[in-house]
Amino acid sequence: MEEKTGPSERELANRLLGIVNASWMTQAVSVAARLGIADLLEAGPRTSSDLASACGCNPGALHQLLRALCALGICVQRERDLFEITPMGRLLGSNARYSVRSWAIYWGGAAWEVWARLQESVRTGDSVRSKITGAEGFEHLEKDPEAARIFNQGMVEMTRLIAADVARAYDFAGKRVVDVGGGYGELLATILETWPDARGVLFDMPHAISEARARFEARGLSGRCELVTGDFFASVPEGGDVYLLKSVIHDWNDERAKQILLCCRRAMSAQARLLLVERVMPERLEPTPEHQAIARSDLNMLVALAARERTFGEFEALLRAAGFDRVRLLPAGAFSLIEASPS
Structure with missing residues (x-):
């Protein structure tokens, strides 16, 4: 008789x-971010009762939260009531170079409400977020400055993790880079810092551009970048050498995505290039961290925007339908670059 191999049913259940x-x-983690626990512990260990006074919480309940954060490696309990932040926990702080505080607040808040209705999106194929906010796409952010601030800063945090990889993966030397839907401009700013002779145009909705101005000034880049508001379904700025779209096309179904690409195509010269920065869906998913990240993003596109991640073949077909050819795939760390030329 052959011995059974692999985990038992009980192990699989666990x-x-x-x-x-x-x-x-x-x-x-999201509650810890909202309460500012990492900032409160930045100067050193504090008791849970002291922290409770600082953030307006019930002492016993906050003690429970801090213990849970210890189990996640966010904090360390030094004595019964004394807690210290860990190096990973510091990334929930406001001033950390690679802070993910705003993303944690967004993912456990606005996104949480949307994900709770995933079944509805699976049954209908519709965006749940549009039903909750009463607005399509990102229009709700124009009416809610605080939601816009958290979302856009969360996008900065996610982009910062890959910006250097993207900036090094492509030749932007001497190019005028039009960043379409670039939010606060984290990726474009990193490209300009990496390529000193490049110039930029940041193009997005007013809620993003209004905040981006001070950020480019703080990084000494305002003289090399134009800030333009508009609607990428209607038109985008002309005269660019590279039209850069990071995590834009995955936000929309094929019809709407084609509209954006057609607007870019109309603005481009024959010599210009389109550069998409996207996750590329494998033909088959496996239970790996990399594939799980793509699957999470794919379902997030479904519930938020009735959209999806695409395979390279799907990107190629979409680009050709919008008047592009010579489509090629370039690696750039966790994301990929998809370059296309006007037909």
């Missing part, structure tokens, strides 16, 4: 429960 119950981690 592994599955780890996945099912993982939501507590999102909420614990």
Whole structure:
């Protein structure tokens, strides 16, 4: 008789429960971010009662949260009531170079409400977020400055993790780079810092551009970058050498994505290039961290925007339908660059 190999059914059940119950981690970290725990512990260890006074919480309840954060490696409990932030926990701080504070607040807040209705999107194919906000796409951010601030800063934090890889993966030397839908401009700013002879145009909605101005000034880049507001479904600035779109096309279904690409095509000269920065969906997903990140983003596109991540073949077909050819795929770390030329 052959011996059974692989995990037992009970082991698999426990592994599955780890996945099912993982939501507590999102909420614990998100609450810690909203309360500013990392900033409060920046100067050194503090007691939970002291922290409770500082952030207006019930002392016993905050003690429970801090213990949970210790289990996640966010804090360390030095004595019964004394807690210290860890190097990873510092990344929930406002001033950390690679802070993910705003993303944690967004993911455990506005996104949480949307994800709770995933089944509805799976049944209908519709965006749940548009039903909650009463607005399509990102229009709701124009009416809610605080939501816009958290979302856009969360995008800065996510982009910062890959910006250097993208900037080094492509030749931007001497180019005029039009960043379409670039938010606060984190990627464009990194490209300009990496390529001193490049110039930029940041193009987005008013809620993003209004904040971007001070950021480019603070980095000494305001003289090399124009800031333009507009609607990329209607038109985009002309005269660019590279039209850069990071995580824009995945936000929209094929019809709407084609509209954006057609606007870019109309603005481009024959010598200009389109450069998409996107996750590329594999033909088959496996249970790996890399594929899980793509799957999470894919479902997030569904519930938020009735959109999806695409395979390279799907990107290529979409680009050709919008008047592009010579499509090629370039690696850039966790994301990929998809370059296309006007037909």
